[in-house]
Amino acid sequence: MYIPKILFLSLFQLILLHLHLLLPPAAADPLYQICGSTGNYTANSTYQSNLNLILSSLAANASGGGAGFSEGTTGQTPNQVSGLALCRGDVNASACGSCLRSGTSDVLNICPYDRGAVIWYDECLIRYSNQHFLSSTDNSQQVYMWNTQNITYKPNVFDEMVTWFINTTAHQAVYNMTRRFATAEANYTAHISLYGLVQCVPDFTPADCWQCLQGLIGEMPKWFNGKQGGRILGVWCNLRYEVYSFFAGAPSLRLVLPAVSAPAPAPVVHTPVFVPAREEGKKKNVTATVLAIALPLATALVLVSAICICFWRKRSAIKQPLLYETTAEEIRSVDSLLIDLPTLRAATGNFDEVNKLGEGGFGAVYKGILHDGHEIAVKRLSTSSFFSSSIPCPELLDSLL
Ligand SMILES: *[C@@H]1O[C@H](CO)[C@@H](O)[C@H](O)[C@H]1NC(C)=O
Ligand SMILES: *[C@@H]1O[C@H](CO)[C@@H](O)[C@H](O)[C@H]1NC(C)=O
Ligand SMILES: *[C@@H]1O[C@H](CO)[C@@H](O)[C@H](O)[C@H]1NC(C)=O
Ligand SMILES: *[C@@H]1O[C@H](CO)[C@@H](O)[C@H](O)[C@H]1NC(C)=O
Numbered sequence: 582m583y584i585p586k587i588l589f590l591s592l593f594q595l596i597l598l599h600l601h602l603l604l605p606p607a608a609a610d611p612l613y614q615i616c617g618s619t620g621n622y623t624a625n626s627t628y629q630s631n632l633n634l635i636l637s638s639l640a641a642n643a644s645g646g647g648a649g650f651s652e653g654t655t656g657q658t659p660n661q662v663s664g665l666a667l668c669r670g671d672v673n674a675s676a677c678g679s680c681l682r683s684g685t686s687d688v689l690n691i692c693p694y695d696r697g698a699v700i701w702y703d704e705c706l707i708r709y710s711n712q713h714f715l716s717s718t719d720n721s722q723q724v725y726m727w728n729t730q731n732i733t734y735k736p737n738v739f740d741e742m743v744t745w746f747i748n749t750t751a752h753q754a755v756y757n758m759t760r761r762f763a764t765a766e767a768n769y770t771a772h773i774s775l776y777g778l779v780q781c782v783p784d785f786t787p788a789d790c791w792q793c794l795q796g797l798i799g800e801m802p803k804w805f806n807g808k809q810g811g812r813i814l815g816v817w818c819n820l821r822y823e824v825y826s827f828f829a830g831a832p833s834l835r836l837v838l839p840a841v842s843a844p845a846p847a848p849v850v851h852t853p854v855f856v857p858a859r860e861e862g863k864k865k866n867v868t869a870t871v872l873a874i875a876l877p878l879a880t881a882l883v884l885v886s887a888i889c890i891c892f893w894r895k896r897s898a899i900k901q902p903l904l905y906e907t908t909a910e911e912i913r914s915v916d917s918l919l920i921d922l923p924t925l926r927a928a929t930g931n932f933d934e935v936n937k938l939g940e941g942g943f944g945a946v947y948k949g950i951l952h953d954g955h956e957i958a959v960k961r962l963s964t965s966s967f968f969s970s971s972i973p974c975p976e977l978l979d980s981l982l
């Protein structure tokens with residue numbers, strides 16, 4: 582029973598293979614098209630012959646010479662036709678030509694007798710119109726497409742990275758690439774890579790191209806939140822990103838994504854508490870009691886901590902005076918405790934005996950008044966102590982005095 586089955590399969594495959602060889606390669610389907618709204622032309626009209634003329638010339642000019650781009654106008658008003666053809670920047674001349682040739686014949690069937698149309702393919706774009714769109718930079722005819730798969734690993738971070746990634750690629754395309762086209766690659770995680778592509782028509786000025794791409798980048802958050810890929814197709818510029826490689830050749834940029842910005846502090850969650858009206862008085866009392874206990878406790882804690890920090894700082898300063906200079910973090914936390922010596926001198930009248938409050942185990946305590954009127958008490962370490970004058974440790978005691 583096996584043999585006939587295998588024979589049947591082989592025969593079937595053979596037929597498929599032959600069909601494949603006999604049929605011309607199927608032209609790629611358009612990604613999208615927008616048929617015009619500027620009226621119809623009639624069969625055999627001057628407009629139609631102008632249109633045919635420009636479409637064939639666009640395809641020939643864009644694929645010849647490796648430009649990948651062509652635009653022009655033919656005929657006289659009211660039968661004048663303007664046209665634009667653009668191939669993706671990484672597509673070679675022969676692939677560009679075949680995309681445009683099949684596209685120009687497709688679009689006449691897809692948008693029959695329309696005076697204008699835009700049609701997007703994966704590898705090329707064709708636009709024509711009876712309007713003079715070539716002199717404008719209006720990119721409002723746009724198509725958004727996205728990969729339906731969501732990114733599961735930190736989608737918010739991913740979105741932020743993608744924006745940075747495409748923006749950086751856009752900067753490269755605009756200012757560093759003569760054809761206003763750039764591709765890029767970056768590692769998001771050890772297992773997820775990012776691939777991006779941005780393009781403007783090559784005859785755009787850097788300023789126009791940058792503005793066009795910024796317009797698209799600004800749209801990204803509206804459409805691509807958490808998506809593994811997305812593209813925005815315009816007439817004058819376009820962009821795309823995916824987590825797989827979709828362009829030919831090596832990327833023009835290999836980027837290292839910026840470090841993830843520090844996570845925002847955990848939001849304060851205000852859990853709504855339902856308190857029945859008749860218990861409100863009771864609740865106030867409870868709150869008052871809690872405050873009565875908690876406030877002094879908290880104050881005491883803060884004071885003890887402050888004193889502990891002062892002691893710790895003194896001790897470690899003596900043992901390891903350079904510790905604070907190792908990281909910015911620690912320098913900052915020390916700064917917030919430190920009032921510099923000149924300020925202390927000014928506040929205490931240069932440690933005037935008049936301001937002396939008493940003598941403690943580590944040295945004398947002086948009363949001082951800061952510029953802002955705060956009363957402080959300053960403990961000056963006894964001069965026999967090694968770090969006495971270089972590391973004063975003021976304790977703000979105005980709450981106690
Ligand atoms: C143009 O032709 C299409 C069909 O070919 C028709 O549906 C449409 O109404 C026409 N538009 C105008 C403005 O004549
Ligand atoms: C357009 O011209 C072709 C041949 O050139 C002809 O067969 C066709 O009937 C013409 N159509 C109209 C609407 O005149
Ligand atoms: C195509 O190139 C030819 C020869 O350089 C030129 O005359 C024609 O205007 C071009 N057409 C377009 C649409 O660019
Ligand atoms: C052009 O690119 C296509 C694939 O996109 C490839 O099959 C073809 O060999 C390339 N042609 C040349 C001349 O490099």
Ligand SMILES: *[C@@H]1O[C@H](CO)[C@@H](O)[C@H](O)[C@H]1NC(C)=O
Nearest residue numbers: 728729730731732806807808
């Ligand atoms: C992706 O997430 C959206 C909502 O954020 C959800 O509607 C959609 O079904 C998800 N797609 C997949 C393939 O999981």
Ligand SMILES: *[C@@H]1O[C@H](CO)[C@@H](O)[C@H](O)[C@H]1NC(C)=O
Nearest residue numbers: 744745748749752795798799
């Ligand atoms: C893109 O980068 C430019 C600087 O190169 C910056 O001004 C702009 O805000 C960035 N745009 C986004 C959406 O991040």
Ligand SMILES: *[C@@H]1O[C@H](CO)[C@@H](O)[C@H](O)[C@H]1NC(C)=O
Nearest residue numbers: 749752753754756757758834
């Ligand atoms: C442009 O290229 C130069 C070197 O060719 C490089 O130093 C510079 O960073 C590039 N600029 C951008 C925006 O990529």
Ligand SMILES: *[C@@H]1O[C@H](CO)[C@@H](O)[C@H](O)[C@H]1NC(C)=O
Nearest residue numbers: 766767768771834835836837
């Ligand atoms: C991504 O990581 C791989 C290996 O981990 C490395 O070979 C590759 O160069 C990296 N790509 C970029 C764009 O940094």
